[in-house]
Amino acid sequence: AQTVTQSQPEMSVQEAETVTLSCTYDTSENNYYLFWYKQPPSRQMILVIRQEAYKQQNATENRFSVNFQKAAKSFSLKISDSQLGDTAMYFCAFMKHALSSGSARQLTFGSGTQLTVLP
């Protein structure tokens, strides 16, 4: 079974500064996907960024980037130039690459990090 650990329940950052959210995971799989999802106060969960384990290059989406360390099983999210709209709960999630027949891919989530961007 996979586990995802987010050790920072809460963080805060000043507007325009950079912040890094930590995530570690445990798996025996060699190929998998990792995700960061964002849940703002409105509650709609949206995808921030995705990484495939076989790709060594770290994923980047505008101000959001990841530091993927496969050997260390670490997947941190860096938010640059933080904006007030980045205030949200952030979840790290894991998905196996292999799929059993007649099934669907499931996400395993961490416990979340509440990020507050301060004006």
Next chain:
Amino acid sequence: DVKVTQSSRYLVKRTGEKVFLECVQDMDHENMFWYRQDPGLGLRLIYFSYDVKMKEKGDIPEGYSVSREKKERFSLILESASTNQTSMYLCASTLGSSGANVLTFGAGSRLTVL
């Protein structure tokens, strides 16, 4: 845009009541999921479905059942609600079996059981 619609944002029920949480998606997605979200525990998978009338247990299925009679609709059923089922429930859907496909979530249903 894909839309996943959960019929109720807030519900208050009494212990022992039967509760239905409805979820509808409009993009012909094969896979649908029900998660429960609790503070400090993140999201935990209750049940999922990869086809009409097909269902599989997730990590915490006890006390819940599901129904998927039509592709677009996935219902979560609490046969006899208990106070420990007070929680936020999130429905999600995704297309096909590729891991590159991203889950689309509904806005959530906050259930309080008194």
